[in-house]
Amino acid sequence: MQDYYPFQEVEKKWLKNWEDSDLHKTGDDPDKENYYVLEMFPYPSGNLHMGHVRVYSIGDVIARYKRMQGYNVLHPMGWDAFGLPAENAAIKHGNIHPKEWTWDNIAHMKEQMKAMGLSYDWDREVTTAAEDYYKWTQWFFTQMFNDDLAYKKESTVNWCPSCETVLANEQVVNESCERCGTEVDHRDLEQWFLKITDYAERLLDDHELLEGWPEKVKTMQKNWIGRSEGTRVNFELPKLNKELEVFTTRPDTLYGATYMVLAPEHPYVSELTAGTEKEDEVKEFVKKVKKQKEQERTSAETEKLGIFTGAYAENPVNGEKIPVYIANYVLMGYGTGAIMAVPAHDQRDFDFARKYNIDIKAVIQPEDQEEELVGSEMEAAYAGDGYLINSGKYNGLKVEEAFDKMAEDFSEAGFVKVETNYRLRDWLISRQRYWGAPIPIVYCDDCGTVAVPEQDLPVELPHDVEFSPTGESPLKKVDSFVNTTCPECGGPAKRETDTMDTFVDSSWYFMRYADSKNDEIPFTKENLDNWFPVDQYIGGIEHAILHLLYARFFTKVVHDMDLTEHVEPFTNWLAQGMVLKDGAKMSKSKGNVVDPKDILDEYGADTARLFILFASPPEKDLEWSDKGVEGADRFLNRVWRFVTENLELIKNEETQVDPDSLDKDAKTLYRTMHASIKKVTEDVGERLNFNTAISAIMELTNEVYSYLNDRSAEETNTALIKATAENIVLLLAPFAPFITEELWQYLGHQENVHADQWPEYKEEALKKDEITIVIQVNGKVRDKINIAADASEEEVKAQVMEEDKIQSYLEDGNLVKTIYIPKKLVNLVIE
RNA sequence: GCGAAAGUGGCGGAAUUGGCAGACGCGCUAGAUUUAGGAUCUAGUGGGCAAUCCCCGUGUGGGUUCGAGUCCCACCUUUCGCACCA
Numbered sequence: 001m002q003d004y005y006p007f008q009e010v011e012k013k014w015l016k017n018w019e020d021s022d023l024h025k026t027g028d029d030p031d032k033e034n035y036y037v038l039e040m041f042p043y044p045s046g047n048l049h050m051g052h053v054r055v056y057s058i059g060d061v062i063a064r065y066k067r068m069q070g071y072n073v074l075h076p077m078g079w080d081a082f083g084l085p086a087e088n089a090a091i092k093h094g095n096i097h098p099k100e101w102t103w104d105n106i107a108h109m110k111e112q113m114k115a116m117g118l119s120y121d122w123d124r125e126v127t128t129a130a131e132d133y134y135k136w137t138q139w140f141f142t143q144m145f146n147d148d149l150a151y152k153k154e155s156t157v158n159w160c161p162s163c164e165t166v167l168a169n170e171q172v173v174n175e176s177c178e179r180c181g182t183e184v185d186h187r188d189l190e191q192w193f194l195k196i197t198d199y200a201e202r203l204l205d206d207h208e209l210l211e212g213w214p215e216k217v218k219t220m221q222k223n224w225i226g227r228s229e230g231t232r233v234n235f236e237l238p239k240l241n242k243e244l245e246v247f248t249t250r251p252d253t254l255y256g257a258t259y260m261v262l263a264p265e266h267p268y269v270s271e272l273t274a275g276t277e278k279e280d281e282v283k284e285f286v287k288k289v290k291k292q293k294e295q296e297r298t299s300a301e302t303e304k305l306g307i308f309t310g311a312y313a314e315n316p317v318n319g320e321k322i323p324v325y326i327a328n329y330v331l332m333g334y335g336t337g338a339i340m341a342v343p344a345h346d347q348r349d350f351d352f353a354r355k356y357n358i359d360i361k362a363v364i365q366p367e368d369q370e371e372e373l374v375g376s377e378m379e380a381a382y383a384g385d386g387y388l389i390n391s392g393k394y395n396g397l398k399v400e401e402a403f404d405k406m407a408e409d410f411s412e413a414g415f416v417k418v419e420t421n422y423r424l425r426d427w428l429i430s431r432q433r434y435w436g437a438p439i440p441i442v443y444c445d446d447c448g449t450v451a452v453p454e455q456d457l458p459v460e461l462p463h464d465v466e467f468s469p470t471g472e473s474p475l476k477k478v479d480s481f482v483n484t485t486c487p488e489c490g491g492p493a494k495r496e497t498d499t500m501d502t503f504v505d506s507s508w509y510f511m512r513y514a515d516s517k518n519d520e521i522p523f524t525k526e527n528l529d530n531w532f533p534v535d536q537y538i539g540g541i542e543h544a545i546l547h548l549l550y551a552r553f554f555t556k557v558v559h560d561m562d563l564t565e566h567v568e569p570f571t572n573w574l575a576q577g578m579v580l581k582d583g584a585k586m587s588k589s590k591g592n593v594v595d596p597k598d599i600l601d602e603y604g605a606d607t608a609r610l611f612i613l614f615a616s617p618p619e620k621d622l623e624w625s626d627k628g629v630e631g632a633d634r635f636l637n638r639v640w641r642f643v644t645e646n647l648e649l650i651k652n653e654e655t656q657v658d659p660d661s662l663d664k665d666a667k668t669l670y671r672t673m674h675a676s677i678k679k680v681t682e683d684v685g686e687r688l689n690f691n692t693a694i695s696a697i698m699e700l701t702n703e704v705y706s707y708l709n710d711r712s713a714e715e716t717n718t719a720l721i722k723a724t725a726e727n728i729v730l731l732l733a734p735f736a737p738f739i740t741e742e743l744w745q746y747l748g749h750q751e752n753v754h755a756d757q758w759p760e761y762k763e764e765a766l767k768k769d770e771i772t773i774v775i776q777v778n779g780k781v782r783d784k785i786n787i788a789a790d791a792s793e794e795e796v797k798a799q800v801m802e803e804d805k806i807q808s809y810l811e812d813g814n815l816v817k818t819i820y821i822p823k824k825l826v827n828l829v830i831e
Numbered sequence: 832g833c834g835a836a837a838g839u840g841g842c843g844g845a846a847u848u849g850g851c852a853g854a855c856g857c858g859c860u861a862g863a864u865u866u867a868g869g870a871u872c873u874a875g876u877g878g879g880c881a882a883u884c885c886c887c888g889u890g891u892g893g894g895u896u897c898g899a900g901u902c903c904c905a906c907c908u909u910u911c912g913c914a915c916c917a
Contacts, residue, residue, distance in 0.1 A: 003870095003871090215836095216836075216911080216912075220911095220912060220913085223912075223913055226916065228916070230917080246917080247916095247917065248917060249917065250917080261917090298915060298916085299914080299915075301832095301915090302915075328915095329915050329917095333916090334916045334917075335916075335917065339917045340917085342917095346917070347915085348915050349917085421916080422916095544912090614844095614856070615843060615856085616844070617844085620837095620844095621910095622843085623842085625843065625856095627858070628842095628843070628856070628857060630857085631857055632856085634856095635856080637870095638871095683847095686847095687847075691843095691844070691845085691855085691856095692844095692845065692855080694856090695844090695845075696854095696855085698855055699854075702855090776850085776851090778897075778898085779850095784851075816897090819898075825850055825851075825898090827897050827898060829898095
């Protein structure tokens with residue numbers, strides 16, 4: 001037998017065994033509980049990188065552990081296969097079609113995943129670019145269209161000049177494209193949207209169901225959805241004989257409104273100034289503001305610029321005429337695109353009023369201040385609590401009371417409407433690129449905009465297309481695609497040529513796994529809810545808003561379609577950290593990339609998995625270390641030698657250990673064995689701390705080595721050694737699947753180790769006969785004693801007092817107090 | 832600016848409930864084995880000290896407590912999120 005672990009042949013052998021035995025097939029034993037563990041599926045770029053190795057290793061440990069614990073486990077994998085890189089690669093390399101490129105990459109990555117020993121049920125594989133998948137993506141779109149959740153409208157949208165397509169708000173980060181980093185600009189276009197805003201409230205409220213999510217991610221989503229409660233208020237615009245509607249969270253400050261502001265894009269701007277002496281000046285100003293970048297314009301530091309329109313509005317609470325301005329600090333995209341300005345109690349309005357010499361009128365008096373606030377003497381806006389002044393019959397009311405009372409009174413009077421406002425915008429899903437699911441819509445001159453009926457789905461993506469980006473969908477130039485017949489009247493009609501955002505594809509894939517081969521419906525409620533929701537989801541924090549918000553939205557839509565009982569897709573979410581090298585994320589440009597292939601070739605899959613799980617807890621960033629990999633390899637070889645070198649000794653031995661027959665050292669090992677089972681079970685099953693679980697297995701291995709070292713073969717308790725060997729192999733099995741299969745077979749088992757039961761620890765085995773009590777003097781550790789575990793407080797204290805060292809302390813002062821913590825320590829307070 | 836998380840040996844990290852700081856791994860030192868190297872095994876390894884005694888030690892400064900890496904207050908640094916949202 002070899003004295004090192006021959007990973008190449010062992011991996012080959014067990015890969016074949018697993019394939020032949022269907023070991024990773026999803027369980028369907030009705031007597032077992034179901035468990036669904038899922039890692040975010042990858043974009044098939046062609047090669048696994050270390051980030052993949054990390055996230056899939058984590059998921060695989062959980063899947064294998066849960067199977068051994070006796071669950072039916074759903075652990076599937078698939079491909080987020082539509083998207084720009086396929087097109088870009090095709091453009092760059094010529095003569096290869098995005099489809100071919102994608103499918104080649106999938107085949108290659110799948111082999112790499114298998115080589116890593118990942119226990120996926122490949123029967124349930126989904127590929128979003130496959131017709132039998134995107135048929136249902138289109139189906140969801142048509143269902144949403146019929147429910148008025150998908151609609152087309154013209155608006156100002158984000159445009160990435162590099163990707164040559166529009167982007168959703170969520171895909172714009174710091175005014176740059178989330179994919180490629182190019183600064184986005186804006187275009188006015190007619191595009192398709194999904195009405196995620198209808199679900200804003202539920203997306204927000206249901207955060208409280210997500211106890212297994214990081215608080216940070218929920219906060220990010222809350223900020224993104226941006227709920228604020230307030231009122232809409234109508235101000236008369238006598239000049240236009242119209243009303244100007246504003247949104248405010250402070251209707252209690254209505255008496256303090258001394259001017260109004262319109263966003264430069266507001267439709268009233270031109271109406272108010274047309275034909276007046278202000279017209280040219282205002283046009284000039286609007287032009288100037290529009291040139292400002294969004295980021296600059298929405299920064300708090302940017303100087304507030306504005307211009308008077310010459311028009312006045314009427315404050316509905318007191319009839320006062322107040323001037324209407326246009327300013328850069330009011331955005332068309334939020335609320336109504338117009339505000340009432342209360343400079344005394346809003347810092348932005350205060351700055352603006354000071355600059356343009358507009359009245360400042362205080363209407364909230366701070367309670368702890370004697371002197372009445374006077375607007376003209378204020379140095380900054382006062383946004384705190386207090387009671388109302390200068391507000392007619394509401395004077396004296398506290399802010400909170402005033403809010404309710406005024407909202408109620410003014411609602412009755414008809415110029416105020418209580419309303420909740422959100423920052424969240426509808427999800428723009430049109431894309432002007434080739435490699436995506438076509439939006440299944442037909443335009444007919446007679447019937448209008450018509451959804452493609454179910455029996456005509458999928459609307460297939462044509463194969464032979466000139467897909468170099470032009471800013472318009474490449475499908476537009478494919479006559480055979482564009483020209484069709486209207487599904488309603490049969491007359492000539494034209495197809496929508498935009499494709500869907502790939503985030504639509506990935507918003508429901510985790511549901512399809514539950515019923516991946518269904519060709520009548522995306523999934524049945526029964527099959528989905530057999531597994532849904534995902535018990536443990538694992539993926540990168542970069543999707544905190546994007547994918548995770550969209551997936552939650554889709555789940556709620558699916559719930560409303562009565563295709564699931566559940567309203568949230570992911571019960572627990574683990575955001576795994578990045579893999580770093582030299583303190584930075586691995587990237588080609590930095591030249592600090594470690595290719596998983598090299599590690600697998602040199603050390604094998606088990607070593608790669610073990611290192612990456614041992615180096616750091618899963619949610620923290622992990623620093624790559626070649627030396628650390630060697631350490632993991634050394635440990636696996638240490639386990640290998642322990643089992644193989646002692647095989648003769650233990651081969652025919654029973655694993656039943658009689659604890660009463662053990663000598664002192666054997667008892668210690670026996671206890672460590674059970675303590676390790678407990679530790680690994682808790683760390684893997686509850687805390688998801690794989691690093692400490694592995695260290696516990698290492699400790700047990702070290703301990704058995706030192707036990708064997710200290711005695712001859714005749715003095716060795718071979719049943720205990722066998723039990724230790726079996727438990728080490730079982731505990732290590734989820735982390736290092738190949739080596740443990742091989743050793744399990746050496747130990748005489750016919751079945752796969754992964755088909756065996758997870759070991760259980762015995763509570764009574766953890767008990768110590770003798771325990772160590774720490775003795776402190778004034779809080780400092782001075783000595784330790786060993787004493788029978790069942791010794792009473794008096795017995796412990798008596799023995800403590802007898803210690804020579806302690807006596808010398810007692811001679812130097814008076815014992816004032818003795819603290820006794822059972823089974824742990826005695827602290828003597830001496831003055 | 833606001834909010835959150837983090838800060839522990841030469842390095843990655845552990846300490847789960849306020850009770851032995853530094854588990855486990857890397858690295859390093861010494862020894863065994865070996866012709867040698869590698870591999871392996873054994874012992875040691877926070878700093879100071881001749882020392883097993885003792886003193887110091889978990890970003891800094893204070894506090895609570897018999898006892899603080901852990902709780903409280905202030906500050907520093909790093910990372911992340913938010914940042915005219917009316």
